[in-house]
Amino acid sequence: MARHRNHSIQFKRQIVQEYFSGESLHGLARRYDIARNLIRIWIRKHEEGAFDEDVEAVDLIQEYEARIAALERLVGKQALELEFLKGALKTHSGRKTRLHPSSPARWPLRRRRMPADGDCALDLL
Incomplete structure (x- = not known):
């Protein structure tokens, strides 16, 4: 069965830097037990600037904002339920x-x- 792992931005940067310093795709893939194509994707993303710290910070902020919005919706729903139940128990x-x-x-x-x-x-x- 296939494994799905999440690698940190720092790990991806490390792999890309090792590739740029002369390490082969095959050697990196064997050493870290990851697919060569995945390393190619990371290299392309690095060249596009996707692994910059500013981009990482923006992604993190967007993730937090989405989570906050979901929690606010949940709190609003629960507040409505509480008001309904309070009215029903009068x-x-x-x-x-x-x-x-x-x-x-x-x-x-x-x-x-x-x-x-x-x-x-x-x-x-």
Whole structure:
């Protein structure tokens, strides 16, 4: 089965520098157990400037901003759920209301006696 590894920018820079200092693709691939084509890709990206520290910092900032946006959406969703549940648990005619999946949120529920099979049944008032 194929292995999928993530290599750091520093590791990629090191491999590219070793290649530029005279090391062969075959030798680097065998020593570090990576594909020669992957080293060629890293060399091309290095020549395009993709391994610069500024580019790395921009990528990191974009990754953080995307994560922050996802967390903000989650917090907003949870805040809406909390407001809904707070509204559903307000008292109705001096009695606490309970949610039931098949009933509207504010209909109060009360317990009936236990049926023979042991399930608890709920009735609408």
